[in-house]
Each structure stands twice: as structure tokens, then as C-alpha cells.
Amino acid sequence: MEMKLEDLGYSDALERFRIEHHLRDFEIGRVIAEHKERYTVKTAQGEYDAEITGNMRFAARGREDYPAVGDWVAVATYDPDLAIIHAILPRFSVLKRQAVGQFGEVQLIATNIDYALIVQALDRDFNINRLERYLTICHASKVEPIIILTKADLLDEKQIKEIVESIKARVKDVPVIAISNETRRGYEELTRLIRKGKTYCLLGSSGVGKSSLLNALSGDTVMKTGAISQSTHKGRHVTSHRELIVLENGGIVIDNPGMREVGIADAAGGLQTTFDKIVSLAKGCKFKDCTHTSEAGCRVLEAVGRGEIDKAAYENYLKMEREKAHFTSTVAERRKKEKGFGKMMKDYKKTIRKNNL
Known part of the structure; x- marks a missing residue:
């Protein structure tokens, strides 16, 4: 039975994006498997082994700029088995x-x-x-x-x-x-x-x-x-x-492969939803910067003491909150270093050009 893109979840919004961004000349497919930066892409015509273009690799600032399983991509096919990924269509999650x-x-x-x-x-x-x-x-x-x-x-x-x-x-x-x-x-x-x-x-x-x-x-x-x-x-x-x-x-x-570790990455909204009761109570704490560990007037600690919040859930929340804060500060520090390195390289190139005049 022939498979249509709609069977893979393709939507009208994605088709509009394809037209508006001049991708008509490319085939559209969905990444169905990933093997260390080699991909399997399924299109209406069949399945292809695929790689990204050199430009995509050069422009990528991090892992999120590479394709992942579930992505919709614009591809050019060069033989019955090989496709080159030229663009990733917008992700909704x-x-x-x-x-x-x-x-x-x-x-x-x-x-x-x-x-x-x-x-x-x-x-x-x-x-x-x-x-x-x-x-x-x-x-x-x-x-x-x-x-x-x-x-x-x-x-x-x-x-x-x-x-x-x-x-x-x-x-x-x-x-x-x-x-x-x-x-x-x-x-x-x-x-x-x-x-x-x-x-x-x-x-x-x-x-x-x-x-x-x-x-x-x-x-x-x-x-x-x-x-x-x-x-x-x-x-x-x-x-x-x-x-x-x-x-x-x-x-x-x-x-997916089995996960032995489930590290939290940039999950501010995620923690608020998972632990909505704790987050809601925290708004009533005496101090705005309350850590919910020892402060007087902490609504969260009071609720744990009364048994309104499960102690294990409270401890898990604190652990993930610390993990999220550490992750966020590490990302900020890395970006600061990258920005400094970029400025240094820019100044270096400017000096080289000046000396060659």
C-alpha cells in the first residue's frame, strides 16, 4: 500500500511553510531513524539513507540544529538510496x-x-x-x-x-x-x-x-x-x-534506546507543571528568594510538615530544581566564553588585515 506524507503526520501548516520558503523543488520526508549523524528519511517515494549538507553542519550552533527522529526535512535525492537533507521544517515540540x-x-x-x-x-x-x-x-x-x-x-x-x-x-x-x-x-x-x-x-x-x-x-x-x-x-x-x-x-x-539517566535540561515550565502544587504554595512564602529548605515563613515546608505534600516528591523537586539551575548557569557560562572567543577572533582578523595593508 502506498504511503502518503499525511500518514506520517504531515500537516497543512508544514505545506504552507514549504511553499513560503521556496522549498517546492525538494522532496519532503520524515526522519524515521538516526545512526550517528546518518539518517533514514521516509518520503512518499520510499526510504533513503541521508546526510546533511556541509552548510547545515557549518551553521549548526548546537545539537538542536541537527535533524532528529520525528523531524520533517526537505531533501534532494541523488540515487535510489541516497538523499541530502537541505532544511529542517519547524518543530511543534x-x-x-x-x-x-x-x-x-x-x-x-x-x-x-x-x-x-x-x-x-x-x-x-x-x-x-x-x-x-x-x-x-x-x-x-x-x-x-x-x-x-x-x-x-x-x-x-x-x-x-x-x-x-x-x-x-x-x-x-x-x-x-x-x-x-x-x-x-x-x-x-x-x-x-x-x-x-x-x-x-x-x-x-x-x-x-x-x-x-x-x-x-x-x-x-x-x-x-x-x-x-x-x-x-x-x-x-x-x-x-x-x-x-x-x-x-x-x-x-x-x-528509543533505554535511558539510564534522565537529566533535566532547561525545564522551567516542566517543573512548574509537574510540581504545580509546590510552585503554587511557593508564591506565598515570606521571602521571594526562598529556597524551601530552612526559611521561616516557607509555605512549602509548612505543607510538607502537615503532610499535604509528599516528602519524597518535595525532595525530588528540590533535586531537580538544583539540577536545572546548574544546567542553566553552565549554558550561560559557555555562551559567554563562546562570545568572548568570537570577539577575540574578530579582533585578530582585523589586526591581520591592518598589518597587510
């Missing part, structure tokens, strides 16, 4: 985290995402603090989260209910669905949430069942699945790159 081991740098998870399926395994991976990290990333990107708890067949109903209630006590207005690949529990409910033309991104650690979930949704073994190591309880490395897949019902799903 960008899921990103702090790059592992590179503080102040971001890593793009995926772009143009409508919903994030945050996947945790009920038997070993379940961690509300980590859930709040994923939620913060989603809220910062204006992506709607859905929490998926896998391996429900390994627990009894009472245990599942207790876990779901513990999540809902700290996380408001986010769907929580417990599923099982063995019994098919929860799949009917989840399938109802997946809509044609909308893009869903799977987020979670290795071994929580993301690839098994994707296989079950698609009705096909589209991603390899790996066993859990009994000694380490960590999933074997089975998904080494991001990949976009269109489901039979028209939903579009992006799978």
Missing part, C-alpha cells in the same frame, strides 16, 4: 534531556511528538521519582504524557492497585495503564488512546518492555526484544537507535 556526561549540552530524544508513553516495569523498574523526571521533560516540551506499567501479570491485583494509587497521589491528571504482554491486559484501553496521524514516543529504561509493547501494538515483531539479565536485572541492549514506525491503526510510534 522537542523532547530533550541533558546529554549524558556533557553538562550544559542537550540531547534530542525526538521531535514533533504529540504524546509520550512513559514505560516502567512493575516488577523491578518502578520508581516514582524517575516518573516525575520523565513528566518534567514532557511538560517542558508541551507533550502529553501517558504512564504505562508493564509486566502486570507478575503482580496480583492488590499490589497493582497500590502502585497505581501511589502514582495518582503524586501525579495528577495523567492516564495510568497497567498492561501485560502475556495476558493482553490493558491493551484495549491503551489502543483507544492511540489516534491516527498522532505521534507517540516511548520513554523508559532498558528492559522495561518498550520493544515488546511496540511489537504487541503493531501486531508484528518490528523491534528485537531481549531478556533481562537475572544477575543485574538490567535489560540487554536491544534498541541502539531511535526509530519511527507507523501502526496499523494509523498511530505513529517512535521507539
Whole structure:
């Protein structure tokens, strides 16, 4: 069956941009996979291995200026297998985290995402603090989260209910669905949430069942699945790159490598949404620069003391707030250095020209 761009989520707004920015001579496609700055782009004509132009590489100021899975791109095709990416069309959302081991740098998870399926395994991976990290990333990107708890067949109903209630006590207005690949529990409910033309991104650690979930949704073994190591309880490395897949019902799903670290990057709006109750109370603190750690007249500390705010949620908020502040200051410091270096090079070139006159 021939696939149209609309099946991949292409919109009238993107088509208007293509026309207004004189990109009529290029094919439009969506990046469906990424392998270390090599990309797979799907167009109405087929799939191509793709690279960016030298100009795009030279003009890039950071990782966000490179294509990512989910991007719509303008390409020129030169043979049946190779395409060159000339432009990235506007993104309506960008899921990103702090790059592992590179503080102040971001890593793009995926772009143009409508919903994030945050996947945790009920038997070993379940961690509300980590859930709040994923939620913060989603809220910062204006992506709607859905929490998926896998391996429900390994627990009894009472245990599942207790876990779901513990999540809902700290996380408001986010769907929580417990599923099982063995019994098919929860799949009917989840399938109802997946809509044609909308893009869903799977987020979670290795071994929580993301690839098994994707296989079950698609009705096909589209991603390899790996066993859990009994000694380490960590999933074997089975998904080494991001990949976009269109489901039979028209939903579009992006799978991701498992994330061991979920660093917060520029998530001011994300933290405010995830911890809206804490942020709202903070407005009533006696001091405007209250750190909510020891100050008199701190509404947040008073609420924690009364049990109105979960202590673990409060501590997680403080940890991520410190992380966000450190990230922001690191980015500002790096930009200051880059600006100084740019001025130095400009002055140097001016001196060289002057001496050559």
C-alpha cells in the first residue's frame, strides 16, 4: 500500500511553510531513524539513507540544529538510496534531556511528538521519582504524557492497585495503564488512546518492555526484544537507535534506546507543571528568594510538615530544581566564553588585515 506524507503526520501548516520558503523543488520526508549523524528519511517515494549538507553542519550552533527522529526535512535525492537533507521544517515540540556526561549540552530524544508513553516495569523498574523526571521533560516540551506499567501479570491485583494509587497521589491528571504482554491486559484501553496521524514516543529504561509493547501494538515483531539479565536485572541492549514506525491503526510510534539517566535540561515550565502544587504554595512564602529548605515563613515546608505534600516528591523537586539551575548557569557560562572567543577572533582578523595593508 502506498504511503502518503499525511500518514506520517504531515500537516497543512508544514505545506504552507514549504511553499513560503521556496522549498517546492525538494522532496519532503520524515526522519524515521538516526545512526550517528546518518539518517533514514521516509518520503512518499520510499526510504533513503541521508546526510546533511556541509552548510547545515557549518551553521549548526548546537545539537538542536541537527535533524532528529520525528523531524520533517526537505531533501534532494541523488540515487535510489541516497538523499541530502537541505532544511529542517519547524518543530511543534522537542523532547530533550541533558546529554549524558556533557553538562550544559542537550540531547534530542525526538521531535514533533504529540504524546509520550512513559514505560516502567512493575516488577523491578518502578520508581516514582524517575516518573516525575520523565513528566518534567514532557511538560517542558508541551507533550502529553501517558504512564504505562508493564509486566502486570507478575503482580496480583492488590499490589497493582497500590502502585497505581501511589502514582495518582503524586501525579495528577495523567492516564495510568497497567498492561501485560502475556495476558493482553490493558491493551484495549491503551489502543483507544492511540489516534491516527498522532505521534507517540516511548520513554523508559532498558528492559522495561518498550520493544515488546511496540511489537504487541503493531501486531508484528518490528523491534528485537531481549531478556533481562537475572544477575543485574538490567535489560540487554536491544534498541541502539531511535526509530519511527507507523501502526496499523494509523498511530505513529517512535521507539528509543533505554535511558539510564534522565537529566533535566532547561525545564522551567516542566517543573512548574509537574510540581504545580509546590510552585503554587511557593508564591506565598515570606521571602521571594526562598529556597524551601530552612526559611521561616516557607509555605512549602509548612505543607510538607502537615503532610499535604509528599516528602519524597518535595525532595525530588528540590533535586531537580538544583539540577536545572546548574544546567542553566553552565549554558550561560559557555555562551559567554563562546562570545568572548568570537570577539577575540574578530579582533585578530582585523589586526591581520591592518598589518597587510
